[in-house]
Amino acid sequence: MEPYFFLSYARRRGPRVLVKRFYDDLCAELRQELRRLHKGNTVPFDRPFFDVQSIQVGQDWNAALGEALGRCRTMLALYTPEYFRSDFCGREWKAFEDRQRRHRSVTGVDAKALIPVLWEPVQNIPAGAAHIQYDNFDFGENYARWGLRRILAADPGGEEYRRIVHLVAHQVLVAAEHFRILPVSGLDLTAPEAAGPFPSAAERAEPGSxxxxxxxxxxxxxxxxxxxxxxxxxxxxxxxxxxxxxxxxxxxxxxxxxxxxxxxxxxxxxxxxxxxxxxxxxxxxxxxxxxxxxxxxxxxxxxxxxxxxxxxxxxxxxxxxxxxxxxxxxxxxxxxxxxxxxxxxxxxxxxxxxxxxxxxxxxxxxxxxxxxxxxxxxxxxxxxxxxxxGTLRTSLLEMSQSLPPPLPVLSPAPPQSDRPRPGPPPTPARPFFEPIPIEEQEQDR
Structure with missing residues (x-):
């Protein structure tokens, strides 16, 4: 079996609702593209690899990942800040990019089968991935500014989201059908030499760690x-x-x-x-x-x-x-x-x-x-x-901002005199606060 693509993404705690939705939508779009390509005839479609669905309970996960990465036709990398801080995502990246280099050295053809998808905005792409072009004018300004995850969360069935999924499916189809990069066997992602470029397993800790x-x-x-x-x-x-x-x-x-x-x-x-x-x-x-x-x-x-x-x-x-x-x-x-x-x-x-x-x-x-x-x-x-x-600091800051203002410090009562007492001071106007915008919640944690 040659999975049509391998979905590489940073695993977060909790349900992966939006990642799963994108995976399902992309699979459905690929089936339609294949039918169009083959004029309506039924064609084999090796199920794309998504870890939570493709690895069975009790299965050796390292062997399953190595087998899928060694035989998949393409790899989709969901770009997020966490992706480029993940040692294991770096290992998946290196394993597939090594296959691309080997294919290029044997055939002389650059397959471009490692396909980036901007899932969330990323400020700094590490040097080990900077040579892969991920900006795509055809995907639109919202995609470049917010990433596909936010577009999906805002309107799951919307035209913009469906258009981007169609364009990604076309990229996968071209690389999978026309290049078919050479498979490898025996990949071990846990081996020290399998460490990828972000971060390297040899990267030193911060001073004082x-x-x-x-x-x-x-x-x-x-x-x-x-x-x-x-x-x-x-x-x-x-x-x-x-x-x-x-x-x-x-x-x-x-x-x-x-x-x-x-x-x-x-x-x-x-x-x-x-x-x-x-x-x-x-x-x-x-x-x-x-x-x-x-x-x-x-x-x-x-x-x-x-x-x-x-x-x-x-x-x-x-x-x-x-x-x-x-x-x-x-x-x-x-x-x-x-x-x-x-x-x-x-x-x-x-x-x-x-x-x-x-x-x-x-x-x-x-x-x-x-x-x-x-x-x-x-x-x-x-x-x-x-x-x-970071989450703890943010929560403490939000709590401090939501506390009511402190009570004014009362000065001691002045000594009594024969002068007429002034009336009570006017009540200060209640302070008005602008509503604090609530950031978009993580739906796939």
């Missing part, structure tokens, strides 16, 4: 009850090394080194009942946090109690990684115990990650996947934290 690592892991005595230690545990949870067959560094040391290479100052703590307070403090300071959890330790107290409290709470700027040893990745009894432990400790995060190409609960992470997974989730939680703090 801090990251917090939380460890939930057993010691050798707790894990083996006096039996021979196979090498993954030590005297402290910070000695835990689930990847001991591949290297001697404990996981906390490996994660700290990776984050320090990115420019973070790193502090490591053991998961305890005080973790929620530490996370709240880190969030207030704009610090990201990553939990490194041994699955079979998640039921031990106080780890289990602290993790369940974390799971019930919303902590913007945090993510959890649950490494997986080779014997826990197969079909044996250790694999079953591993997945039951993960679901039991973090059920809400487990359910929330279904259908998300980059969930904030990363489970089943092997040694060769760990570095890429850590970089990817740190970028994602940074973006979540920036968005959360």
């Amino acid at each position: 801090h990251a917090l690592l939380f460890l939930a892991a057993r010691t050798s005595a707790e894990a083996h009850n006096g039996a021979t230690d196979p090498g993954c545990h030590g005297d402290s949870p910070t000695d835990w090394n689930p990847y001991h067959a591949d290297g001697s560094d404990p996981l906390a040391a490996r994660a700290s080194r990776l984050l320090e290479e990115r420019g973070f100052a790193v502090r490591t703590e053991i998961v305890s009942d005080a973790m929620s307070a530490s996370l709240d403090e880190a969030r207030g300071r704009g610090q990201v946090a990553v939990l490194l959890v041994e699955a079979l330790a998640a039921g031990d107290e106080p780890f289990g109690r602290a993790l369940r409290a974390y799971d019930r709470s919303n902590h913007p700027g945090s993510a959890a990684i649950v490494p997986c040893a080779p014997e826990e990745a197969g079909d044996g009894p250790r694999s079953k115990a591993y997945w039951e432990a993960v679901r039991g400790a973090l059920p809400f995060n487990w359910a929330k990650g279904v259908g998300d190409p980059l969930p904030l609960l990363q489970s089943g992470v092997s040694s060769d996947q760990f570095d890429g997974a850590l970089h990817a989730v740190v970028v994602k939680v940074q973006n979540h934290l920036v968005s959360f703090l």
